[in-house]
Amino acid sequence: MTIFSKCLSKTDVGKRLSVPSKSLKYFPLSGERYAVDFEVKDENGRVWTFRCYTRQKKHLKPALTKGWREFVWTKKLEIGDKVEFCKEDEERTGARYRVKVKKLVRVFGAAFGHVPIGLPD
Numbered sequence: 001m002t003i004f005s006k007c008l009s010k011t012d013v014g015k016r017l018s019v020p021s022k023s024l025k026y027f028p029l030s031g032e033r034y035a036v037d038f039e040v041k042d043e044n045g046r047v048w049t050f051r052c053y054t055r056q057k058k059h060l061k062p063a064l065t066k067g068w069r070e071f072v073w074t075k076k077l078e079i080g081d082k083v084e085f086c087k088e089d090e091e092r093t094g095a096r097y098r099v100k101v102k103k104l105v106r107v108f109g110a111a112f113g114h115v116p117i118g119l120p121d
Contacts, residue, residue, distance in 0.1 A: 002099075005084040007104075013072055013079055017064040019052065024062055026087050027052045037066065040085070040097040043073075043116065048099070071099075074119065080104040 004023045012018060027036055035053040043050060051066035071077075082102040089096075099109050 001087050002089055003085045005082065007079050008077060008079055008083065010079055013077055013081075015069075016053075017068050017083070019062040019064060020061060022053065023085075024052075027062075034051050035065075038097060040099045043101065075101055077101065078104070 003026045004019070004020050006012070006020075008067050009018075027038065028075055035051055039050055040050055048071055049067045050064045051072070054062045054066045073116070077083075078099050081104050084100040084102075086098045086100070087096070088098060103117050
């Protein structure tokens with residue numbers, strides 16, 4: 001099940017990934033907790049640890065912080081590339097998360113869509 005899909009902005013690539021507020025229901029935040037670490041598996045099977053953080057104020061504005069910049073750097077992500085976060089319920093291990101990356105295809109500066117990547121580690 002897709003939690004959210006997003007084309008990356010300058011802030012997403014340079015600092016943190018802004019997450020749609022409606023997606024918070026899929027992350028284990030509750031009560032007094034404003035940040036939670038969770039594991040995500042990529043297209044190569046590598047497991048990444050990200051932190052989902054929200055402000056404590058009225059407007060939550062969730063974002064992925066810890067681990068996100070390393071992910072961006074490793075995958076060579078750029079503005080316009082796309083990420084998709086999914087939740088998969090597994091009976092043996094409980095909920096698991098997956099991230100799929102699609103690179104923006106450009107020809108002579110014009111964007112032609114996105115293609116999945118699978119970079120070797």
